[in-house]
Structures are given as structure tokens and as C-alpha cells.
Amino acid sequence: MKVIIVGGGKIGRYLTNEFKDKYEIVLIEQDRNKCDRIREKYGIKIICGDGSKPEILEEAGIEDADVVLPVTEDDQDNLVICQLAERQYDVKRTFTRVNTPGNERLFDWLGVNVAISSSSILTGLVNQEVAMQDLKGILTKNHDNLEMLRITVKNGAKAINKKLKNLDLPIEVVLVSILRGDKPIVPRGNTTVCAGDMIVVLAREDFKDDIYEIFT
Structure with missing residues (x-):
């Protein structure tokens, strides 16, 4: 299974460490110093660039990605990446980090597969240790009009x-x-x-x- 992670912060590195021995991992990060450190530590493929740009996603091989995980610190970027992955590249599974409390249902309403704030839950989702129906208990807020x-x-x-x-x-x-x-x-x-x-x-x-x- 091929997993593209966008964002080399703490959560991106956590997910990389969890998945590197199980799946094919490609990580996208804008900061070149972070790219060099992550590449040296984890030995995975790194694309240095803006993950919200189609050409960068294509360089990462999004056309054959099974899962896309945007975990940047910007909810807007995470949303754009998920929408590009699903609508332009037909990626079946997109999970994202939510930084602003309450945005989980908003992202869900816009079509993101799952938007949650816990990196440990993200790990479980990709490993299929958390059933999709169980997410209903996590995402309980209404659409707030x-x-x-x-x-x-x-x-x-x-x-x-x-x-x-x-x-x-x-x-x-x-x-x-x-x-x-x-x-x-x-x-x-x-x-x-x-x-x-x-x-x-x-x-x-x-x-x-x-x-x-x-x-x-």
C-alpha cells in the first residue's frame, strides 16, 4: 500500500515512523532542512515542495496512491490537498489532521473521507484497526447550519x-x-x-x- 503524507511536523514524523516498515511512504514537506533531516532519519522518499500544488503531488506519485494524509498546521491546505486527491486523482482514502476545534464535521461536509485531530486515530484508520462505523462516535457534531x-x-x-x-x-x-x-x-x-x-x-x-x- 502506498501512503503519501503531507507535512513533516511532529504528526508527519510520527506517522512516518509508524508506517515506514509496513507501507511504501512518500512524504511531502516545504522546509528543505526538515526534508534533509527526515530523509536521513527514516530513509524514505521525500518531495520538497508545496503539497497543495498538483505538480508536487504528481511528483510524489499520487496517481497510484492508496491513502493521502495531509497533516500540515493549516486546515485550509489540508482541505485543498484532500479535495485534489479525491476529485482530481481519484484517491479512495483521504484522512486529515484538523487544527481548529469543531472543523471535523465541516471537512466531512465538504467530502473529506475522515477529518480528525488525533494522530493515534489516524494510525489506526490506515491500519484498519478502527472500523469506519466507529467514527460516528468520534464525529458527533452537527453541521451547525x-x-x-x-x-x-x-x-x-x-x-x-x-x-x-x-x-x-x-x-x-x-x-x-x-x-x-x-x-x-x-x-x-x-x-x-x-x-x-x-x-x-x-x-x-x-x-x-x-x-x-x-x-x-
């Missing part, structure tokens, strides 16, 4: 010419995509908002006014 919003950025909006990381967005809000003309853009912290962008946002009803105030 989640709604997908499509907002066109207006001239004069607070967000124009600002980077996403500098916007005062509630942590419960997830930016799914930005459409600039016909071009979809993966929302990242350094992405600059432009007038005319269509922002696709997932949020609860009580945060809608805050979002519209920022983008319109």
Missing part, C-alpha cells in the same frame, strides 16, 4: 489589495476557493484579494454579516 457562500468582492471593500492572512476573518470560517475570471485560486495566507474576485466561503449563519462586511 453551515452554508456555502459565493461573494463577489466589491470596489471599496475592506479586503481589496490585502492578503488573506491580514484579514480579520473568524476562525470558524473556511475559504474554499477564489475565482478570478475563469481561474480558480487556492486561498493561501499570502493570496491578495482583488476587486471582482468571487470568494467561495463555508460558514455558519451567524458569521455571514462579518464576511459580507469584509468582502463587500
